[in-house]
Amino acid sequence: MATASKDKVILEFEYTGLNRKGAKVKGLMRGENEKQIKSRLRDQGITPKQIKKKGKSLFGDKKITGGDIALFTRQIATMLTAGVPLLQGLEMVAKGTDHPKVRALMLNIANEVGAGSPLAATLRKHPDVFDDLYCDLVDSGEQSGSLENIYDRIATYREKSEALKAKIKKALVYPTAVIVVALAVTIILLIYVVPQFEAVFRDFGAELPAITQFVVNLSEIVQAYFLYVLVALVAAGWLFKRAYAKSLKLRDKVDIISLKVPVVGDILNKAAVARFARTLSTTFAAGVPLISALESAAGATGNALYRDAVLQMRDEISSGMQMNVAMQNADLFPTMATQMVYIGEEAGALDDMLAKVADIYEREVDDLVDNLTALLEPMIMVVIGILVGGLIVAMYMPIFSLGKVVG
DSSP states (O other): OOSSSOOOOEEEEEEEEEEETEEEEEEEEEESSHHHHHHHHHTTTTTEHHHHHHSSSSOSSOOOOHHHHHHHHHHHHHHHHTOHHHHHHHHHHHHHSSSSHHHHHHHHHHHHTTTTOOOOHHHTTTTTSSSSSHHHHHHHHHEEEOHHHHHHHHHHHHHHHHHHHHHHHHHHHHHHHHHHHHHHHHIIIIIHHHHHHHHEEEEEEEEOOHHHHHHHHHHHHHHHHHHHHHHHHHHHHHHHHHHHHOOOHHHHHHHHHHTTTHHHHHHHHHHHHHHHHHHHHHHHHTTTHHHHHHHHHHHHTOHHHHHHHHHHHHHHHTTTTTTHHHHHHOOOHHHHHHHHHHHHHHHHHHHHHHHHHHHHHHHHHHHHHHHHHHHHHHHHHHIIIIIIIIHHHHHHHHHHHHHHHHH
16 A cells, blocks of 8 residues: 555555446556545546455555666557557557556556546656656647657657666676675674684694684674674664655765766766766757756756756756856866767757767766676676685684694
């Protein structure tokens, strides 16, 4: 269940009924109770026959991901381009997907569109799936009568965005995962393996080598305080996550610091430029006014520093300044991007030039991620070798020394 407020519980209802043409329809709808669902169905011209509460929210436990959105957006765009009517296309997407939440969403949208609601207004009822940019673009397509072209642009935009997100995730997750595994192995060795050797060393009655004594002492510290440290780290992580979700100031600070991290910061900078250019190109080409397009692009950059810079650009451009000059004043965008925007403004093809800027920086992000992965692999192997190999050598040194004495 999901709560709309502190005292209202939104449930999921499955219904069957007849539309204005007498055809049987079925789908899922969210509401507080059956009475509300019946009223909403009648408003849409549907005579309800059966309404059954399912007990879970429409989007249940498994959320609709960005990849899911990109996929069904491309499917809708393809069908609209092929001349399939919107309502039929939505129903075909619903029938063709294995994702139950996407199916429920598409059926819900199809029912409301079939009852006469504009598509953009229907999408705005699902802000957890469709953001303002998506809805604004669809609204622009409906107003201009070129919904198939707009949907194709949205699909391309979402696909590019998801690909860029996957590249950044790859750059951050892979080394983190390997380091976590290496630390876990080291801790296991210190807690369970080293004490076994320590018991043997006591029987030697001889002084241990310095490195072995250091590892034994470290093992004793880890055994004594590991649980406390682990609880403290989990608590600190939970508190940070909670503060990060609630504090805009903290999120902005993290964004600014992340841009200064060696190698990773370069990737995040180029990714922010790519997002800015891709979003602005898509919205501007769709007929959205430049000032409004800049507002969408500001939020889409994914970084507070770039967001504030784009909003400052918006204010300067609204007062008559050229966009390339505003980008120069921001002192944040690469010179090549600024020059390409200048050429686009002079040639009257700003959207095409911005798309090229996005392509260039998306490729650079891809190359940087590949290079980072190639660089980190041997470095991580060295770190793991030092951690695990060092422990093994430290544990066997006294045994080797004893063998020499006995020999």
